[in-house]
Amino acid sequence: MKESTKEEIVSWMKSLAFAVIITLVCRQFLFSPITVFGESMSPSFEDHDKVIISKTSKIQRFDVVVFDAPDNEDEHYIKRVIGLPGDSIEMKNDTLYINGKRFKEPYLTENKENNPFHKLTEDFSLQEKTGKAKVPEQMLFVMGDNRLNSKDSRTFGLISYDAVIGEVKFRIYPFEAFGPSS
Template sequence: MNWSEVISWIKSIAMAVIIAGAVRYFLFSSIVVHGESMAPTFENDDKVIITKTTKVNRFDQIVFDAPDADEHYIKRVIGVPGDSIEVKNDVLYVNGKATEEPYLDENRDGLMPGEKLMGDFTLKEKTGYDRVPDGYLFVMGDNRRVSKDSRAFGLIPENSVNGEVQLRFYPLSSIQTY
């Protein structure tokens, strides 16, 4: 092997590393789920792929920088800018309309008669705002009884969002796109 061949290999490997780094930084990333706040949608140690190029919409599952810790949280977007949020008798109201949340059914099935997943609240009570302000999101975990979310730490800045969950790839028996 001559020097020009070695240099060619080094250039090829360097270019591959640069491209892989750019894709990871700008387009996609993998995240490991920690905790049970999104159960049963996501379980502890699930591995997901997030995309960093999509627009975040209500009910998307996102990964964001935790406002109260040096880590990432995965939660569901409940309120986008302009939304009013209220929970009464375990029913979520977005902009005054009752909203179905089928992703909570499994958690509701485990409740005793008369038990609730979450207490009643309004957006104003939790954040001081009547509506989600521009540049912010209101998020909650699907496991509402244990989730530390906007009910505890308030609104999150949209610029703290790392990406939207697109794919669970581990465990292999639970591969799913979102």
């Protein structure tokens, strides 16, 4: 084998190794692809949608996050952040109140229209669901957009910031819904 051919092979191997290392670092610390399983976020995200999550986002109210399932160590859930540390949460007549202030939830409109009773969420307070008057430090209260079919903080309680894998930023599949998440 010629010396120049060996050098070229070594150069390609170095480039490939560098690309693999960069990819692994990005996936571990910056962003990662995730597949949505289940219908708890429908219609915002459907079963088998593929999304990109950011692992560096500062979590804010109403962000959609992926986190380690608190009730199954081999699963991840995707839900919407409703309550941040210090928040009190109450649902009355299908209207969300956070710290006594009414919040609109436009992401629920389609589900409400498709529900003959037009009511998606039972009345509750954070105190009733978790035994706490306010969301504690380093914890989040999350709910699915498909409120009639979602296992969320109403069922399993608060989740820790440490359980959050990342915030959904971009949908890559299905192609007709390709683009930034809303």
